[in-house]
Amino acid sequence: MSLSQIIGNILGPKRAAALVFNESEFEKIGLELKGEIDRVFGRSLAIRELDTGSDNAAEIELNNLGTPYYDVERFGVCFVASPRHADVIIVTGAVTLNIAEAARKTYEAMPQPGWVIAVGDDACGTGLVRDSYAVLGAADKILPVDFKIPGNPPTPTDIIRGLLAFMRAIKKRSL
Amino acid sequence: MAELMTIIESHLVAKGFDGRSRTGVDGTGYLSISVVALVEAAEELKRQPGVVLVGLWAAEAFGAPGFTLFYAFEQRGAPALFILEVRLPGNRGMSIASEFPVASYYQREVSDGFGIEFDGAFDRRRLFLHEVYPDGCHPLRKSFDGGKVVPARITPEREYAFREFGGEGIYQIPVGPVHAGIIEPGHFRFSVIGETIFNLETRHFWKHRGLEKLAEGREANAAVQLAECVSGDESAANACGLAMAIERVAGTVVPRRAWELRTAALELERIYSHLGDLAGMVVDVAYPTGAAPFFILREEILRWNAELTGSRFLKGFIVPGGVSRDIPMDFLEDLHEYAECFLSRFDAALDDIYNSAWVIDRLETTGIVKPELIAPLNLTGPVARASGARIDNRIDHPYGLYSELKPEIQTDEAGDVLGRFQVKAGEIEESLRLIRDAVNLEETGPVRAECRPGSGYAAAAVEAARGQNLHWVFFKNGRLDRWKARTASFSNWLAMEHAVIGNIVPDFPLINKSMNLSYAGNDL
Numbered sequence: 178m179s180l181s182q183i184i185g186n187i188l189g190p191k192r193a194a195a196l197v198f199n200e201s202e203f204e205k206i207g208l209e210l211k212g213e214i215d216r217v218f219g220r221s222l223a224i225r226e227l228d229t230g231s232d233n234a235a236e237i238e239l240n241n242l243g244t245p246y247y248d249v250e251r252f253g254v255c256f257v258a259s260p261r262h263a264d265v266i267i268v269t270g271a272v273t274l275n276i277a278e279a280a281r282k283t284y285e286a287m288p289q290p291g292w293v294i295a296v297g298d299d300a301c302g303t304g305l306v307r308d309s310y311a312v313l314g315a316a317d318k319i320l321p322v323d324f325k326i327p328g329n330p331p332t333p334t335d336i337i338r339g340l341l342a343f344m345r346a347i348k349k350r351s352l
Numbered sequence: 353m354a355e356l357m358t359i360i361e362s363h364l365v366a367k368g369f370d371g372r373s374r375t376g377v378d379g380t381g382y383l384s385i386s387v388v389a390l391v392e393a394a395e396e397l398k399r400q401p402g403v404v405l406v407g408l409w410a411a412e413a414f415g416a417p418g419f420t421l422f423y424a425f426e427q428r429g430a431p432a433l434f435i436l437e438v439r440l441p442g443n444r445g446m447s448i449a450s451e452f453p454v455a456s457y458y459q460r461e462v463s464d465g466f467g468i469e470f471d472g473a474f475d476r477r478r479l480f481l482h483e484v485y486p487d488g489c490h491p492l493r494k495s496f497d498g499g500k501v502v503p504a505r506i507t508p509e510r511e512y513a514f515r516e517f518g519g520e521g522i523y524q525i526p527v528g529p530v531h532a533g534i535i536e537p538g539h540f541r542f543s544v545i546g547e548t549i550f551n552l553e554t555r556h557f558w559k560h561r562g563l564e565k566l567a568e569g570r571e572a573n574a575a576v577q578l579a580e581c582v583s584g585d586e587s588a589a590n591a592c593g594l595a596m597a598i599e600r601v602a603g604t605v606v607p608r609r610a611w612e613l614r615t616a617a618l619e620l621e622r623i624y625s626h627l628g629d630l631a632g633m634v635v636d637v638a639y640p641t642g643a644a645p646f647f648i649l650r651e652e653i654l655r656w657n658a659e660l661t662g663s664r665f666l667k668g669f670i671v672p673g674g675v676s677r678d679i680p681m682d683f684l685e686d687l688h689e690y691a692e693c694f695l696s697r698f699d700a701a702l703d704d705i706y707n708s709a710w711v712i713d714r715l716e717t718t719g720i721v722k723p724e725l726i727a728p729l730n731l732t733g734p735v736a737r738a739s740g741a742r743i744d745n746r747i748d749h750p751y752g753l754y755s756e757l758k759p760e761i762q763t764d765e766a767g768d769v770l771g772r773f774q775v776k777a778g779e780i781e782e783s784l785r786l787i788r789d790a791v792n793l794e795e796t797g798p799v800r801a802e803c804r805p806g807s808g809y810a811a812a813a814v815e816a817a818r819g820q821n822l823h824w825v826f827f828k829n830g831r832l833d834r835w836k837a838r839t840a841s842f843s844n845w846l847a848m849e850h851a852v853i854g855n856i857v858p859d860f861p862l863i864n865k866s867m868n869l870s871y872a873g874n875d876l
Contacts, residue, residue, distance in 0.1 A: 226533075226534040227530060228535070228536050228537055228559070229537075230558075230559045230561055230872075231536075231559070231584070231872065232580075232581040232582070232583055232584040232872045233536055233583055233584045233585060233870060233871070233872045233873075234584025234585065234587075234665050234667075235584070236534050236535065236536060236584075237584065237585060237628070237665075238664075239534050240534050241651060241654075244631075244644075244647035244648070244650075244651060245644045245647055245648050245651075246647075246648060246651045256533075256534055258532035258533065259532065270559065271561065273558065273559055273560055273561055274482070274484050274485065274501060274503055274560075275482040275484060275557060275558045275559070275560050275875075276529065276537055276558040276559065277484070277503075278484070278506070279529045279530055279537065279558070280530075283530050304581075305566075305577060305578060305581055306561045306562070306563070306566060306578075306581065308498075308566065309498070309561055309562040309563070309565065309566045310491050310496070310498050310499060310500060310501050310562050310565060311491070311501075311560050311561050311562030311565075312561055312562070329667065330584065330665070332658075332664060
């Protein structure tokens, strides 16, 4: 029995539909993303996550991509432990003064060509902390950001949708 | 707290010191003393049973020019806080770390922010300002305009001095700030013999975003938005804590219906936070199948959050005066029903863990937090309760509906990872009950009262998933002049350095996950 059926048996169909709202949409985007990754990156996209000063909500959503509801690895997306293994760095948070140096070193450790995606409003430059003395600014202040996925934080579906758009954008660029 | 205030005040007067007491709008006792009386007062407070230093912060131009230090104490069992207020003639204070060891950590924070020196302090290293901040930069001073800081060149002499250990076979393992997983930045310096950790020094504040300064000059609503980004998974708790302090300044009475909905949000936050910890602990002993049900339930709670409040992280829901929107009755009825189906699935997942000998073997006796550390280090929340402390802000300092709902406290005696696992599991079930009891399905009414703070100050403490979060605000003419947030993470990080001693390095992630302390919420 699928999870939506289990929940459907307990709750009214209207609420059950809301709880499992994006299952089919997520599936559809994920399969498209898999197709793009197969073509552009040869079956897997390795991502290094780099937190430069988020409030941790974006990390939680990125982590959620790996949990059973989403299980994003089946689409060829994997989060790796070292920048040396990464095709893409995902930056979350405005860049604080304290972390800036470590963030630069992380980027420099990535093999080229490598890409940088800013995830969340703070990394994209529209967050609440952008005017603080303690931050240099958005991710693009110190790293060459190729793509932005805004949100406070973006949901797992937003992130996967953003990754799909990113893949399409770099494919166009490389042609 | 009147009692404790009277004892300290009369003691000081008998010794020939000055002291003026008053009671704040929130019932907090304030005793204003001079800096020379501070050590005497601290010694006397130390002699009183169950007195814990829960916070220390400074404010500038608090009624008079110059700096004022606030030492917040809690006496176990007494409902109100007691705050010693010390006006400094210059920028020199006195260290009370020999009476209350946690003060050392607080003092370093105050020194960074305000440039106040503490005579007798045994640790004067910088805390949240790393070496990239130039000397003499004290961002919480009023003379600092909040504008951009010109980073200093980091030379080897400026680098942070970790404690050094020498000897045959001793080596150090530096970890972080950028970690190998999808996790926040922090730095851990392990000193190790063989595989056994004999010292750990944590160095945090990589995510210091200057939130307290950023809040200065803002109006109530905008300040609460900032409180929500103290830590993304404590949005409801911090929004509620700051909103409560502001409501006390404004004299706002929050409508009952708003408190019902706030309670639901606060408890949902506790449930999803704890579910993530349970899952994380199980993953860290290499049993992902056992963790899967917790992850599934957690995702469902996040979706409920979105359904009820519009945000998976409950952002924008709690506002000064109440909540930003009512929740339709049929949603709440469904939530009631869901809570029941949740329980049977949750219990089945727990059974699987408790019946797995290899899991229990890793959790048991790992990362013990000794009960004698709780008071001196001001440990709080599940970390303290798993070591036998019967403390919970919802019970000790009830707010909103908690005096009626009477949460049942979950404790354990072992103080190990398993103890924390069990306490958190128990709290999830209790939170489900609280949600069902809090949300009266018959009741309707306004969900937001007017909240216009003028001038004044007040403290409020809430029980976040990680423990007690303390918020103190000082408003001047409707604008925030000083906000101090002391989170449970800030308190509990100190426990980590003790809990890992004698454990093997591979158990560190497990111990870390069992406490699940926030980096953002610590670094502010």
